[in-house]
Amino acid sequence: MFLIEKLSNALAENISSSLNLDDNNKQIIAYGAFSFFQTLWAILFIVILSFLFNVLLEALILSFTASFLRKYSGGAHATSPNRCALIGGIIFTLLGLFVDKFSLIINIKNTSFLILISFLFSYLIVYKLAPVDSTAKPIKKEKTRRRLKKKSILLISLLLVLSIILLSFYHKFQMSHLLIIVQCICLGLAWQSFTLTSVGHLLIRYIDLSIKNIFSRGE
Incomplete structure (x- = not known):
């Protein structure tokens, strides 16, 4: 069992024992605690990696944009919380470096073009595929699927x-930093939309397996 799961279950056990809650409520608390700790863990990875490469602001904007959409759209998952956090840190740091590298040639013309391309791509992918569930958390009700799709499209519209x-x-x-913020929003949105596709799933699976193999060699 992963450390985050142990912490979540221990917290849920303590709270449910103190309040004399049943197993159903204990599971709800454990799930909420797991989501909270996993979010903190993922943010920590992003902060550490992006800070080392001096792209902290870019990486945070990228990650928050993607996570806001992911809440409703779903997307590809790694097979463990640790690898999920590490993959997020790597991806958003690399995207942050990309924005930083081209910051000197960023202008209103190419930023406007990026807005057009990234938002058009996101609208099409989300309309066609969202929400993308997982075997662990399947979305069974069609009403829920429609609601999540509408919220995904609404969020994209607000970001636009x-x-x-x-x-x-x-x-x-x-103010040049405004263009950087816009480009980060566009790339974060495009990346999250990409993770909804079959190619995005294959890429995440490949990175996930590669990281797993690297760490397993050291055992």
């Missing part, structure tokens, strides 16, 4: 409005 507003502020005030 935000990106346009930031682009307008840049046009007026010429």
Whole structure:
């Protein structure tokens, strides 16, 4: 059992014992605690890796954008919480480095083009595939699937409005960091949408297996 699962179960056991709760409520607490600890663990990986490469702000914007959409759209999963956190740290740090590397040539024209491409891609993929569930957490009700799809599309629309507003502020005030924020939103959104596809699943599975093999050699 993973450390996060042990912590979550121990916390749920203590709370349910203190409040005299039944097993169903204990499982709900354990799941909530697991989600909380897993989120903190994933953020910690991103912060450490991106800080080492001096792209902390970019990586955080990328990851929060992707995680906001992932909440409703689902997506590819790693086979363990630790590898999931590590993969997120690696991916968002690499994307942050990509934005940082090309920051000197970022302008309103290529940022507008990126908005067009990334949001069009995200709308199409989410409309066609979302929500993408997993065997561990299948979505059985069609009503739930429709609700999650609508929320995914609504979130993309809100991010589009935000990106346009930031682009307008840049046009007026010429603050270059606004373009960087917009590009991070676009790439974070595009990456999360990509994880809904079969190719995205294959890539995550390959990275997951590669990391697993690397660590298993050291045992």
